Amino acid sequence: MNHFNYKNNQLFCEKVFLGDIAEKYGTPIYIYSKATLLHHLDVFKKAVAIVNGTVFYSVKALSNINILRLLSENGAGFDIVSGGELHRCIQAGVDPKRIIFSGVGKSKAEISAALKLGIHAFNIESSEELERISMISELLKQRADIGLRVNPNVDQGGHEYIKTGRKDDKFGISFAEAKELAKSYKDNPHINLIGIACHIGSQILELDGFETAAKQMLALSIELSAVGCDVRFIDMGGGLGVQYNGEETKTPDELLTVYAKIFKDRDEEIYIEPGRAIAANAGMLVTEVEYCKNNFLIVDAAMNDLIRPALYQAKHKVHEVVNNKVSKKTFDIVGPVCETGDYLAKGVELSCKTGDLVAIGTAGAYGFSMSSNYNTRPRSAEILVDGDKFTLIRRRETLSELIANEVES
Structure with a gap:
C-alpha cells in the first residue's frame, strides 16, 4: 500500500500535488509519504x-x-x-x-x-x-x-x-x-x-x-x-x-x-x-525532462541519484506527474551521466515532452541512500509529505559543498 495517487490526472503524494513540490524545491527530488x-x-x-x-x-x-x-x-x-x-x-x-x-x-x-x-x-x-x-x-x-x-x-x-x-x-x-x-x-x-x-x-x-x-x-x-x-x-x-x-x-x-x-x-x-518493505513504496524520485531525442527522454536525474536500474537491472514503474492522456510513445529514460549504462527505465510508454515531470516509483529504499556525486553532481533534496503539508528534510547539495573537504596540497 502507498499514498501516491492520481486526482484529476495529477499525481499526488497524500494530499500534495507533486508538481507543487517540484516547483518550490526543484528537481531531481525525492518525495516520501x-x-x-x-x-x-x-x-x-x-x-x-x-x-x-x-x-x-x-x-x-x-x-x-x-x-x-x-x-x-x-x-x-x-x-x-x-x-x-x-x-x-x-x-x-x-x-x-x-x-x-x-x-x-x-x-x-x-x-x-x-x-x-x-x-x-x-x-x-x-x-x-x-x-x-x-x-x-x-x-x-x-x-x-x-x-x-x-x-x-x-x-x-x-x-x-x-x-x-x-x-x-x-x-x-x-x-x-x-x-x-x-x-x-x-x-x-x-x-x-x-x-x-x-x-x-x-x-x-x-x-x-x-x-x-x-x-x-x-x-x-x-x-x-x-x-x-x-x-x-x-x-x-x-x-x-x-x-x-x-x-x-x-x-x-x-x-x-x-x-x-x-x-x-x-x-x-x-x-x-x-x-x-517499509521504505520502498513510500518514496518517489521526481525528475524533469530536459530533452526528447529519438526514443530517449533525457531527464535531470541520473544513475548517481538512483543507481538500482544500472546496478541491479531493476525495473521501476514510471509515472507522468500530469497524465496528459494523449498518444504515447515508447521511451528509454536516461540521465546526463557520461555512461551508456546511465538509465532509469527502458521501454516505457509515455506522452512526455521537454519540461514535463516524471516520477520514478518505489524509490524510497536504496534510492537516496545509494546516491553519489559521480560526474560531480550534487545530491538531490528530500521531502516528507504529511497530509496536505510537505517539509524539506534534506536540502539540495551545493557546488561549494561538493569540494568543501578537498584541501590544497
Whole structure:
C-alpha cells in the first residue's frame, strides 16, 4: 500500500500535488509519504506480535535522520551496519538499547563507539570479529551482548548481488563454527552470547527460503541452549520483497504466520529487520525532462541519484506527474551521466515532452541512500509529505559543498 495517487490526472503524494513540490524545491527530488512509512511499520509491528517479536528497521534502506526519528517515535528498533549509521541513529534520538550492529567489517573504532553507547547487541560474522570485540570489551571494562550470525545456505534474493545466505557468501559463519564459538565463549567475562541471527537475502518474493532458514535457526537455538547458552533472541533478518513492477509479493502477516508455526511455544524473542518493505513504496524520485531525442527522454536525474536500474537491472514503474492522456510513445529514460549504462527505465510508454515531470516509483529504499556525486553532481533534496503539508528534510547539495573537504596540497 502507498499514498501516491492520481486526482484529476495529477499525481499526488497524500494530499500534495507533486508538481507543487517540484516547483518550490526543484528537481531531481525525492518525495516520501509519512502515512505510507507509518502504515508499513504498523503492519510489521502487528504481524511480529504473534511471535513475541520486535521490528528492527534496516537503516541502510533509507537513512535520513528525520525518517529514523519518525520510525523511532513509533516503536521501531534499528539494524545498523556502520559507525555512520550508528551516528545517524543517535542524532535522531534513538535509544542505543534499540540498536543492533550487523555487518562483516566492523572497525575497532566502530566497536568501541557502540560499546560505549551501550547498544542492544552486535551480530558478529567471524571468529576474528568476536575476538576483537572481546579484547575491546576488556579494555573498556564492559561486557558485550552478542548474536552469532550464521549462514543457512539458502539461495534467495532478487539479484545476485543481494543474495546473502549462501555458504560461499561473505556473510555469517557456519553452524558448526557457531557451536564451537558458543562453547568457547559462553563463560567469557567480556562476552555475553544472547542470540543468533541470519539474513538470507533481499527482495525475496516467496516464503520457502524464510521457512527453511527458520527451521535451521530453531534447531541451532536448541543445540546452543543444551550447552549452556542463554539464547534470548533469534534474529531472522529482513528480505521480504515489494512490488516494483507488478510482481506477486507476500505480506508481513504471511511471513510471520510461517515463523509462528516454527517458533510455537518458544521463549526466544523473534527479531525481523525490514528495510525495503517499509521504505520502498513510500518514496518517489521526481525528475524533469530536459530533452526528447529519438526514443530517449533525457531527464535531470541520473544513475548517481538512483543507481538500482544500472546496478541491479531493476525495473521501476514510471509515472507522468500530469497524465496528459494523449498518444504515447515508447521511451528509454536516461540521465546526463557520461555512461551508456546511465538509465532509469527502458521501454516505457509515455506522452512526455521537454519540461514535463516524471516520477520514478518505489524509490524510497536504496534510492537516496545509494546516491553519489559521480560526474560531480550534487545530491538531490528530500521531502516528507504529511497530509496536505510537505517539509524539506534534506536540502539540495551545493557546488561549494561538493569540494568543501578537498584541501590544497
